[in-house]
Amino acid sequence: MASSAQPKFLPNRHDLGFVAVGFSGGQPKPGVDAAPMALIEAGLIQQLEEDLEKKVSYDGTVHNYAELVPSDDPDYRGMKRPKFASAVTKVVSDQVYSHAKAGKLVVTLGGDHSIAIGTVSGTAKAVRERLGREIAVIWVDAHADINTPETSESGNIHGMPVAFLTGLAKEEREDVFGWLKEEHMLSTKKLVYIGLRDIDKGEKKILREYGIKAFSMHDVDRHGIGKIMDMAIGWIGSDTPIHLSFDIDALDPIYAPSTGTAVRGGLTLREGDFICECVAETGSLIALDLVEVNPSLDEHGASDTVRAGLSIVRCALGDTLL
Numbered sequence: 001m002a003s004s005a006q007p008k009f010l011p012n013r014h015d016l017g018f019v020a021v022g023f024s025g026g027q028p029k030p031g032v033d034a035a036p037m038a039l040i041e042a043g044l045i046q047q048l049e050e051d052l053e054k055k056v057s058y059d060g061t062v063h064n065y066a067e068l069v070p071s072d073d074p075d076y077r078g079m080k081r082p083k084f085a086s087a088v089t090k091v092v093s094d095q096v097y098s099h100a101k102a103g104k105l106v107v108t109l110g111g112d113h114s115i116a117i118g119t120v121s122g123t124a125k126a127v128r129e130r131l132g133r134e135i136a137v138i139w140v141d142a143h144a145d146i147n148t149p150e151t152s153e154s155g156n157i158h159g160m161p162v163a164f165l166t167g168l169a170k171e172e173r174e175d176v177f178g179w180l181k182e183e184h185m186l187s188t189k190k191l192v193y194i195g196l197r198d199i200d201k202g203e204k205k206i207l208r209e210y211g212i213k214a215f216s217m218h219d220v221d222r223h224g225i226g227k228i229m230d231m232a233i234g235w236i237g238s239d240t241p242i243h244l245s246f247d248i249d250a251l252d253p254i255y256a257p258s259t260g261t262a263v264r265g266g267l268t269l270r271e272g273d274f275i276c277e278c279v280a281e282t283g284s285l286i287a288l289d290l291v292e293v294n295p296s297l298d299e300h301g302a303s304d305t306v307r308a309g310l311s312i313v314r315c316a317l318g319d320t321l322l
């Protein structure tokens with residue numbers, strides 16, 4: 001293929017849509033809502049514009065969605081704060097959709113991982129409309145986040161986004177994710193996990209039952225990250241639009257301690273960056289989420305975790321490729 005001809009589904013790689021989601025309601029620990037500001041203050045947008053020469057469309061606000069807080073938000077099917085999470089992710093979905101529909105590569109900063117209900121549904125819908133195609137999702141995480149409300153032991157919605165996005169968890173009520181329609185959905189066949197090491201019993205059952213492609217830390221140790229990425233991208237197909245959802249807790253807590261559900265035995269910083277570089281190399285990245293950075297969970301100011309986050313975003317956007 002001539003170098004000028006990029007596959008038609010690709011967003012203009014220099015045009016970024018940028019969304020900052022200061023939402024922490026998918027889990028109990030305050031502080032994860034402050035991550036977008038911490039990342040921006042550490043120079044993220046400036047680096048994207050100056051070093052990577054991107055054009056960044058950003059409304060200049062870290063949304064806290066205060067106006068969406070319901071007056072009453074009781075537990076429902078065991079989910080905690082279901083109406084708030086539903087309302088926020090619906091707004092995020094629309095924001096991400098309009099950037100993606102306009103042909104931009106969308107970068108979303110969380111926030112806890114429940115926000116991916118918004119981001120993935122937004123890109124899935126935009127790509128269906130623009131190209132009549134399905135997206136693939138690479139979910140980099142210590143956790144599978146595929147609990148249904150019924151399998152969840154915690155009731156925390158950040159452990160459920162993949163179940164709602166794949167339709168494994170269904171809900172009619174419009175104000176509790178009932179707004180998710182077919183057009184927002186992701187196929188379980190187009191989902192690949194990397195970095196798993198803390199999976200709930202019910203989740204394991206789901207992964208097996210649906211034959212979901214998952215590379216655990218055991219697999220990373222066995223094959224090495226290079227082979228894992230070949231297999232992951234081979235599974236998806238190299239011309240499929242990719243949404244990369246990166247939970248910072250995929251990295252080992254040595255490198256990224258400031259996160260709400262840290263699990264030992266994770267990816268090195270270099271392995272995390274390498275995953276992003278491989279996705280960048282495909283040229284098929286359409287959206288990136290960076291979630292679960294919690295700057296308040298470290299008395300030393302979380303600078304290591306924030307810097308790790310910055311590096312993940314830069315690598316996914318091709319900064320470190322020649």
Ligand SMILES: NC(=[NH2+])NCCC[C@H](N)C(=O)O
Nearest residue numbers: 113143147154156158159261
């Ligand atoms: N996005 C995350 N960090 N998720 C952690 C989920 C932990 C646990 N599996 C739960 O469902 O509560």
Ligand SMILES: [Mn+2]
Nearest residue numbers: 113141145247
């Ligand atoms: Mn997660």
Ligand SMILES: [Mn+2]
Nearest residue numbers: 142143247249
């Ligand atoms: Mn996680």
